[in-house]
Amino acid sequence: MTNYPQPFEELIEALKSLPGIGRRSAERMAFAMLKWPPEKIAATGNLIVSLNLKIGHCPQCGNLSSSNQPCEICADFSRDQTTICVVEESSQIESIEKCGAYKGVYHVMNGKIIPLDGKDIENASLEKLKQRTDSGGVKELVMAFSMDIEGQATSIYLADILKNSGIKISRIARGLPAGSDIAFADSATITAALQGRTPIV
Numbered sequence: 001m002t003n004y005p006q007p008f009e010e011l012i013e014a015l016k017s018l019p020g021i022g023r024r025s026a027e028r029m030a031f032a033m034l035k036w037p038p039e040k041i042a043a044t045g046n047l048i049v050s051l052n053l054k055i056g057h058c059p060q061c062g063n064l065s066s067s068n069q070p071c072e073i074c075a076d077f078s079r080d081q082t083t084i085c086v087v088e089e090s091s092q093i094e095s096i097e098k099c100g101a102y103k104g105v106y107h108v109m110n111g112k113i114i115p116l117d118g119k120d121i122e123n124a125s126l127e128k129l130k131q132r133t134d135s136g137g138v139k140e141l142v143m144a145f146s147m148d149i150e151g152q153a154t155s156i157y158l159a160d161i162l163k164n165s166g167i168k169i170s171r172i173a174r175g176l177p178a179g180s181d182i183a184f185a186d187s188a189t190i191t192a193a194l195q196g197r198t199p200i201v
């Protein structure tokens with residue numbers, strides 16, 4: 001049981017549902033928000049409300065974009081549009097971009113294969129990837145999934161599906177620590193992993 005007023009308790013519960021946030025952290029965040037000026041509370045609330053109104057996905061690669069317009073990377077024709085780096089989530093694009101070593105474009109799978117859960121990658125993302133590889137303008141796919149069993153299984157699964165496309169398929173080198181998520185790796189490690197990518201098929 002809690003002694004907090006109901007709306008405050010509901011805020012704590014909402015914050016607690018975020019990844020990596022436990023009950024104590026959620027309480028601390030809620031108490032901090034309580035001290036915010038009304039205009040900051042309103043502005044933050046509006047940002048959350050507009051999440052599904054103003055933030056969409058790039059129709060080409062699935063990265064986050066404003067209102068379903070092509071993302072900045074796909075719209076940038078100085079980038080190498082013939083090399084596609086395939087990632088699990090948009091957050092990984094952010095990490096790879098920060099290292100500055102990659103000049104191609106991306107494709108977001110929105111998940112990976114998790115055999116034990118029976119969870120599969122999103123079919124819509126896979127279909128879009130096939131359309132892009134079938135279009136003829138792609139020379140290389142770089143699989144950049146996390147260094148865990150599911151990430152590596154997903155790389156191999158995709159490589160197998162696309163092996164007859166005539167496109168070079170590689171994966172980032174195993175310099176990343178086993179089990180690690182690319183989104184949390186440092187730039188030097190990601191750069192080394194990209195440069196040392198090895199062919200899958």
Ligand SMILES: [Zn+2]
Nearest residue numbers: 058061071074
């Ligand atoms: Zn895009």
